[in-house]
Amino acid sequence: MTARSPKPVLFVAACALLDADGRILIAKRPEGKAMAGFWEFPGGKIEPGETPEQAVVRELREELSVEPCERCLHPFAFVSHPYDDFHIVMPLFLCRTWDGFPHPNEGQELAWVRKERLRDYQMSGADVSLAAELRDRL
Ligand SMILES: Nc1nc2c([nH]c(=O)n2[C@@H]2O[C@H](COP(=O)(O)OP(=O)(O)OP(=O)(O)O)[C@@H](O)[C@H]2O)c(=O)[nH]1
Numbered sequence: 001m002t003a004r005s006p007k008p009v010l011f012v013a014a015c016a017l018l019d020a021d022g023r024i025l026i027a028k029r030p031e032g033k034a035m036a037g038f039w040e041f042p043g044g045k046i047e048p049g050e051t052p053e054q055a056v057v058r059e060l061r062e063e064l065s066v067e068p069c070e071r072c073l074h075p076f077a078f079v080s081h082p083y084d085d086f087h088i089v090m091p092l093f094l095c096r097t098w099d100g101f102p103h104p105n106e107g108q109e110l111a112w113v114r115k116e117r118l119r120d121y122q123m124s125g126a127d128v129s130l131a132a133e134l135r136d137r138l
């Protein structure tokens with residue numbers, strides 16, 4: 001039998017909203033949340049029975065009052081990354097079309113950032129390689 005991971009595996013789905021100028025929306029995790037102060041792509045945990053796309057639509061609605069259509073979500077890359085207390089598996093979608101104006105419903109700071117400037121923002125460990133992929137492949 002193969003050994004199991006001693007840490008829980010967390011399935012998260014995230015989305016890079018891209019505006020007409022090619023800037024990417026990132027959010028700073030607010031005080032009181034795990035990894036507070038780190039910048040990340042909006043999104044959250046995939047709930048049982050949800051697809052990653054459904055999770056992104058729900059999370060963007062909850063966190064930003066933004067409505068992307070599911071077919072506007074394009075798979076871009078994924079990470080499988082060990083943190084000290086859990087292991088995260090997270091697909092990142094790209095989205096260029098949505099309804100509404102992003103509003104920080106959880107008190108999170110928002111920033112529209114050019115891909116070349118992503119390195120100026122301290123991102124969670126799992127996101128560093130995604131930011132590099134965006135720089136290289138977008
Ligand atoms: N949303 C999001 N979470 C990320 C990213 N990178 C990363 O390591 N995570 C981690 O994934 C975990 C779950 O994400 P989350 O806190 O957004 O989940 P959620 O919206 O369901 O939060 P909640 O439990 O407060 O409702 C957190 O520990 C978060 O730090 C990212 O780019 N976006």
Ligand SMILES: [Mg+2]
Pocket residue numbers: 042043044045059063
């Ligand atoms: Mg979240």
